[in-house]
Amino acid sequence: MMNITQAQFATVRDDFFSSREGPLADIALAGTVCGECGEVSLGSVPACPNCQSTALTPTTLSREGELYSYTIVRNRPPGDYKGGDKAGEGPFVPFPVGLVELPEGIRVLSVLDCPLDAPQVGMPMQLDIYELYRDETGQPVLSYRFRPVDEEAR
Numbered sequence: 001m002m003n004i005t006q007a008q009f010a011t012v013r014d015d016f017f018s019s020r021e022g023p024l025a026d027i028a029l030a031g032t033v034c035g036e037c038g039e040v041s042l043g044s045v046p047a048c049p050n051c052q053s054t055a056l057t058p059t060t061l062s063r064e065g066e067l068y069s070y071t072i073v074r075n076r077p078p079g080d081y082k083g084g085d086k087a088g089e090g091p092f093v094p095f096p097v098g099l100v101e102l103p104e105g106i107r108v109l110s111v112l113d114c115p116l117d118a119p120q121v122g123m124p125m126q127l128d129i130y131e132l133y134r135d136e137t138g139q140p141v142l143s144y145r146f147r148p149v150d151e152e153a154r
């Protein structure tokens, strides 16, 4: 477990994280709940994507869910990609991504931290907040991913 404190990190998107204070194991994904239709969204949204209501309430999402679906990314994503091969340099390393369904009803698109042959639909998954890369000043930039709860599947 990394021992990173609030002043020492940035995130890929602040509105996706429940806190900017460590320890990382206490940080969850943040979302919004629509007061009109109950739709749950990841991060902050200007209006409900389901009914366009602006009666939105911030919420903290569960750290555990189930794998709903997955695929393997076998080609380097375009643009400013910084993951997969850890440093954004060298040969691309294929990785699994999936939709993790949380008890709140939302399906979160996420990198899966496990071997390529490990994902199974329905398997219990847990959130992992981790250092994706360091910016030009050396500051850690945190992102999120999910990994199997079952340690033998990691």
Ligand SMILES: [Zn+2]
Pocket: 034, 035, 036, 037, 038, 039, 048, 049, 050, 051, 052, 053
């Ligand atoms: Zn709504």
